[in-house]
Amino acid sequence: MTKRHVSLPPGGEEGIHAFIEEVDRRLSGEEDTCDVVEDVLVDLFGDREAYERWQSGGEVTPAERVRLQGYDPCNVTLESEYYAEVETMDDGEFERTKYLQWLWRQFDATPMADNVEFALRFRRMLADHLFAEVGDNCRFFKGITVTYGHNIAVGDNVVVHDDVHLDDRGMLTIGDRVSISDDAHVYSHDHDSNDQTAVDNYHTIIEDDVRITYDSMVRAGVRMGENSVLAAKSIAGKDVPAHHIAAGTPAKSIAVKDGWEPVAEDLADANVDRRAERRIDYELPENLDVFDEFQRERRPPGDS
Incomplete structure (x- = not known):
């Protein structure tokens, strides 16, 4: 059984098209990707008032500060950031894709991610910037x-x-x-x-x-x-x-x-x-600062 086409009401379609087009334009432009991601997430989560209060030196609780800082992908770490070969990536490649990953993942944590027609188009636009x-x-x-x-x-x-x-x-x-x-x-x-x-x-x-x-x-x-x-x-x-x-x-x-x-x-x-x-x-830099999270010394019998 094939699927059928589904469309949104004109008002919903207009808003979604304008939003995706704006984010795409900003990611394609000269703006810092980190700044774009932060700005988009603040609005997606409806936190503009608290964010502006915090930015202007207003009082926020420690929990609010952590939340507001978390919209900025420069303030987060991903598991892949710990992988040693990240050190060999040139031209800020990982930083750029890290920021876009953060936008993708946090978008999926919003209620809008369950609006299938909107979400599919938004992720498809992000994929243009994220994937090779x-x-x-x-x-x-x-x-x-x-x-x-x-x-x-x-x-x-x-x-x-x-x-x-x-x-x-x-x-x-x-x-x-x-x-x-x-x-x-x-x-x-x-x-x-x-x-x-x-x-x-x-x-x-x-x-x-x-x-x-x-x-x-x-x-x-x-x-x-x-x-x-x-x-x-x-x-x-x-x-x-x-x-x-x-x-x-x-x-x-x-x-x-x-x-x-x-x-x-x-x-x-x-x-x-x-x-x-x-x-x-692949080769890793000789001066790479590494750590062994397992701290194991188990070796097969006879392996010196």
């Missing part, structure tokens, strides 16, 4: 999180549903007409099984017309071949060939989609791990 590439007619639903944002390329007519995590610590390429269902996770980095602090980054590829279904996971470096399906609650740790259906934990190709047998790889040749081909090497 984003195609036409994409739909991004509520609760989507990314690692950085600037290592994600998205094709046309892509749908990403609620509470999906798109990890671009490495690189993530999503083709045209891809559907990613609620609670799915797509990764581009992995941890060593012995040394949890050792991280490998990969290029994860989701080709055209792929369906990643409910609560499933694509591991770093996996290629989901065109027109393939990852079944609900499955974990793809190896490439899924074009037109195949993969299921299970770990996922294996269990069938070829009906009618696609003449052009699909044989099931006997599937389930091959080719992730090493997509590993992304």
Whole structure:
């Protein structure tokens, strides 16, 4: 069953169009992104009066001050900010995408995020500024999180549903007409099984017309071949060939989609791990100030 078109009343449409156009114009202009994000969030949360009182030296409670300061993305930290490779990013790339991430996440915490027609268009506009590439007619639903944002390329007519995590610590390429269902996770980095602090980054590829279904996971470096399906609650740790259906934990190709047998790889040749081909090497500065959050010294027997 296909979906139907839904439209807003003229008054609602006019207000939404004006707001999105204004934010887009400001993000595209010469203004500091941090300042734009702060200004937009103050108004979205209806806190202009308290904010102006605080800015003019008026009295605010400690809780109010924390809230008002939190609209400024320069006053917040994200988990990805702790990743060591952030030190190697040039031209303030992380700072810019961090600010845009904060706007995306905080917008999703407002009541307006449940106004689907408005929210889809607002997130699509933000994606133009946040992602490396984003195609036409994409739909991004509520609760989507990314690692950085600037290592994600998205094709046309892509749908990403609620509470999906798109990890671009490495690189993530999503083709045209891809559907990613609620609670799915797509990764581009992995941890060593012995040394949890050792991280490998990969290029994860989701080709055209792929369906990643409910609560499933694509591991770093996996290629989901065109027109393939990852079944609900499955974990793809190896490439899924074009037109195949993969299921299970770990996922294996269990069938070829009906009618696609003449052009699909044989099931006997599937389930091959080719992730090493997509590993992304990186170097860290020698003077990097690091910390080990685990403080572990466990080593295999005989490992000096």
